[in-house]
Amino acid sequence: MQLPVMPPVQPMLAKSTKSIPDPAKFDGGLSFEPKWDGFRCLVFRDGDEVELASRNTKPLTRYFPEMVAAFKEQLPERCVLDGELFVAIGERLQFEVLQERIHPAASRITKLAEETPAGFVAFDLLALGDEDLTRLPFAERRARLEAALGHLVGGSGPTYLTRTTTDAALAQEWLDQFEGAGLDGVIAKPMSAAYQPNARAMLKIKHERTADVVVAGYRLHKTSTPEKPLLGSLLLGLYDGDRLHHVGVAASFTAKRREELLEELRELETDVDDHPWAEWAGQMIANPSRIPGTQSRWSAGKDLSFVPLRPERVLEVGYDHMEGTRFRHTAQFKRWRPDRDPESCGYDQLEEPVNYDLAEVLGAAPAQR
Template sequence: MTSNLVKPSFGLPLDTEPMEAKSADALPDDSSQWQYEPKWDGFRCLAFKAGDEVELRAKSGKPLGRYFPEVVAMLRDLNAQEFVVDGEIVIEVEGSLSFDALQMRLHPAESRIRKLSAETPAKLILFDMLASADASLMDQPLSARRAALEALVRAEPASGLELSRCTKNLGTATKWLSESGQGSTDGVVAKLLNGEYRPGERAMVKVKRLRTADCVVGGFRYLANSREVGSLLVGLYNDQGKLDHVGFTSTIARQDRSTLTRELEALRSPPGFTGKAPGGPSRWSTERSGQWEPVRPELVVEVRFDHITGDRFRHGTKLMRWRPDKSPKQCTFDQILKT
């Protein structure tokens, strides 16, 4: 693809940054000023089209097209010849969106990508429009950009384009928020109806559903270049009574690290996790070392989390408190799978 894909009249280079959101604890409650949308569980994507040329760009600015050839082909086949849209690339598996399936696409082998694109095709859920038919829309209010986006989708009824749902009703948005965190969405985004599109700025508001779970400490990692604990590896007991690794927490107060390190080292004993165990460095961990120390499953900690994928916490969790009153065997998956 060429870097001159988008016509100069658009004024939108391929490295245009998507508008971002700042985190909040609650949704803004003035529905006369705000539009609410689900926060989809996928890869953020700006899609550029000029004639037969299509580019997909990730939030980082990196090209995504080679990993999702079916999305490129779908956009290329549209009757609309020139536009820039903002959306989320998602893959549905067994009725729910699968972030793991998206991750599998980031593969170096084109043959593997083609196989997966046929078996688990991706789709693009659209929620904003930056340019259309030779004109930039970024200085237009969201209400006008949304109208242009809806017109694009209506004009291509058989294309496979999908429009993100939205609402101005706070009650509906609150219901969406209560249902998020496991499955297709991981929160709700609020956007000002009269707001312009502001690339790279945190001009939206995002709220995630935060929940807590009591987990067993099955291991720990040291800080880089240190012999003090850097993170706790936590687990839950599965239906077979095995302790599965589900994530980590590194929000340990500095003044507690020395005492906690001594306590953990006194409990050091393999295997730590009797079911699924931690691997090396991966998207699940920000630790620089793949080494971890197993401990006897005697300590219980309450952690706060925001999203579950594949029976694991998507992101690092926040340590809320220790639970000496809780038996490790009480720390089971029903806490996170039935909430």
């Protein structure tokens, strides 16, 4: 493989902002596009050679054989693309189904490639033929991308060209609507910016929500020692009827706060046999629901044991969105809620996005101004 941009390449990143930014405050304005909830992926094609690389430059090629075949049919002969791999079932993206593709067994990968095939949405062009395009402003890279992949617009996939707009009001509509199709928010790209690997040169706008959850356990931090124990993460639960479900973790704390939380929670420590999650304790099995104390292919070799706590304390957390019955990402500790009864913390408090058909997102024209 001989391309003007060669792997490894770390993709350009985004920093968070609370609302849709004003394009007038940026030289050349902004281009807005949906934020896809999948695996970031750089695609390198040189004739019959195709390589897929993850955000941290690890190879993804063997896990997505159906996409390798599609790229040979649908992409220019020699190119480097930045985009997102995803799996869609029905009208929504399904991140947990996508995760299942990272599997050591080739037979399993082949089976899943047939049963739940992936797709790829392209949103930047780093090289075409013998040209390195990374130094060009995004406005020019986008125009070149549309010219190179315009034939895919309105097609059946599995390779797509993301839609864009320079209209901030339309971007706000996308932020409100597209979550119903499983998307993750909106990305804003400065039109005049070059491609900057591993730099947070873009902006991302995601939903900010809060929920009151039950603290039902904790795990120790990886740097914890018997002499100086440190809390690593809080295990969070929500009630569905009288059953307490594990919904995620809160984990971002300073070292001082990790010590403080450990002291605050010691009085709630209990024997696992008296805990709502007693039936799961000690299980070390592959578990797509990520039950506390169990292993999965993502955590093989890690100590996932937890310290059970009496489910008596309520915590308000910030989160962006749900994936099934769990928080999609790590929740953010907001404040203790001593005024809340743990049994009142159920799924009914969570905001549900309006359903939106993913096909409407994927089938759009190259750009909407």
